[in-house]
Amino acid sequence: MITKSSAMKVYEGDGDLLMQTDRHQVGQSITLIPDALPSKVPDGTRRVRIMWGQHLLEDVLIGRYRSIVCAVNGRDNSHGIISQLAAMLPTSQWDEKSITAYAAHFSNASNRPTVLKIDMDMVEVLAILRPAGSLHLTIDHLSHAFEIVAEMIAHNSRRLPSASVSFLGARANALVDIDGIEPPFEKVLSTIYEAGYTGDIYPPPALWQIRAVGVFARYPFPRALDDLRAGGF
Secondary structure (H helix, E strand, C coil): CCCCCCCCCCCCCCHHHHCCHHHCCCCCCCEECCCCCCCCCCCCCCCEEECCCCCHHHHHHCCCCCEEEEEECCCCCCCCHHHHHHHHCCCCCCCHHHHHHHHHHHCCCCCCCEEEEEECCCCEEEEEECCCCCCCEEHHHHHHHHHHHHHHHHCCHHHCCEEEECCCCCCCCCEECCCCCCCCHHHHHHHHHHCCCCCEEECCHHHHHCCCCEECCEECCCHHHHHHHCCCC
């Protein structure tokens, strides 16, 4: 006969007691809220998975993804994830200088972004290059670029599974909205989703410290959030 404990536990031993949130008032912490319980009839809605607490570079290095979406520019990519990938992937023949030179070759006066394909053997980087005359990556740039990315993935299933950076907290490739300020994470999610992208996305580490704000693990968010915004309960 199987004997079940009165309450399901996460950790062995005293782990559950030791990891109670009121014992940890400092450090990185998030509050993850399920948007729905699992159902016997799966919901067929395509969604973007939000990879809270996961590490993109580690996941790429162990082969979880076939394509990665990030930004690139024709001047300086020394702080970008694209150069980190080039340096860490064992069979990549790219480095920061060659990536930057390659991006500079495609810079043009168009007001539309370009999506560059950079093959790093283990993974293909779909790098968004903003127009040459733009100081920053904009929401409109992001929308146009992800329409291209979505089409590229749809026409080549070997680019799946795919993941994207959040484009938030960047230096040389900073993302701004129509008012010239960095947009909320939700705006990034809605922009790439409406453009047709439904891969994974990795939130910026700065958002791992917002324990007072509940977060969801996928997008679109549940309708209850909009009801709350409208004054409902």
